[in-house]
Amino acid sequence: MAELKFESDEIIVSKTDTHGKITYGNELFLKLAGYSEKDILHAPHNIIRHPDMPKIIFKLLWDYLKAGKEIYAYVVNQSKNGDHYWVFANVTPSYDTSGNVVGYYSVRRRPTEKALNIIKPLYKQLLNAEKTGGMSASEKMVNELLEKNGGRYDKFILSF
Template sequence: MLLEMKENDFIVSKTDTKGRLTYVNEIFMTMAEYTEEELLGKPHNIVRHPDMPKTVFKLLWDRIQAKDEIFAYVINKTKNGNGYWVIANVTASTNDRGDIIGYYSVRRRPKNSALELIKPLYAKMLQAERSGGIAAGEKVLNDLLYEKGVSYDEFIISIQK
């Protein structure tokens, strides 16, 4: 079953540099169907859904490890096997010296019109990844961006408007 966030909800989480959860807000716990005790200290990928292309996570990690923010559409899996879509904004958290000390993510409810584009794209990326790995998934994404004449960021922002 797919769950939906409320229009004005924000899911917030923080992780350490290894991706282990150090903070989750109440809405995260509610949507993920976990308690705080079940989440803290666990890898953030505890909510990874099998319908999520690995290519998107590679892009996400490449960007945030370079201290660049990223917006991405993500389907998450709940403790009870349900799913929910988000538009995530993920950034690196740094100390006074500029060293990455963790990551911060805020997720909102995505527009239905955006998901109408993302769902078939992700399905195509997953299919490509099964036969050709992440490089094949990247090719599917890059071909779409080239066809539309936009960068990844321009595409993601434009479909959420």
Template sequence: MAGKEVFFGDDQFIVSKTDTSGKIIYGNEIFIQISGYSEAELLNQPHNILRHPDMPATVYKHLWDRIKQKEEVFAYVINRTKDQDFYWVFAHITASLDDSNKIIAYHSVRRKPDMQALNAIKPLYQALQLAERSGGIHAGEALLNTELQKRKVTYDEFVLSL
């Protein structure tokens, strides 16, 4: 993995909000700091400006499928900084709704991941990426579903059990 790993504190929370198309409309101070971008460079940019190439598309698809249905989702995510360094987060993502229950934005709060949990996540993400390279996102989804069925858990149960 290129770049160096960047860490943030146990008591720090990375917060951002995007519009319905995924463009950043808010980021707290730690979000801006750890990303390496200025606030002006981040605002109105697609959130995937932080997407790390080692992050499986399968997990992003699962995440977006869930939040578009107004369901909360938890996920381990690896992000890339402006300087090509990287950082892991444990993300909690929800849809923000208006008075008529229409999605108006997405809100994400990320905390420092449990390092023991990453010992389970990293090999799974590597396997998902290999599957995606050889068979596309459908192969990644099939592999993820197989792994979850083996464990007899849902994605949420798996992630929250780590």
């Protein structure tokens, strides 16, 4: 299948409820995902999850969000027709006027080639670790990587 690209000045936006069900997707999101608005609204956001995406990255994402923190992550998504596209995502909790989390807001940009040259082989290693040793093996790999690079995921992921 083909790798889809979008322009560096274009932004993909989507919003979900607290259960990860899509409540909004901008035109670029719909185009790259290959779904109509009718088909994707209220569907789980993982409808676009690519099978080559390490599960540990989504565990990190949800751990950060549940703690009320924003997170940045490189993600490969899969379109309805099987094509794929890479994004650099910034996901943040959305709050109501009382301070309660009511959903999540994701803004995604095109990642740089420099970043993808680092992330693609790393994700292959994480995926292989998950296939052979489960989530605990990939989590161990992430923790060891972070220890070597300052100990913080956000600092590491923003360094390239």
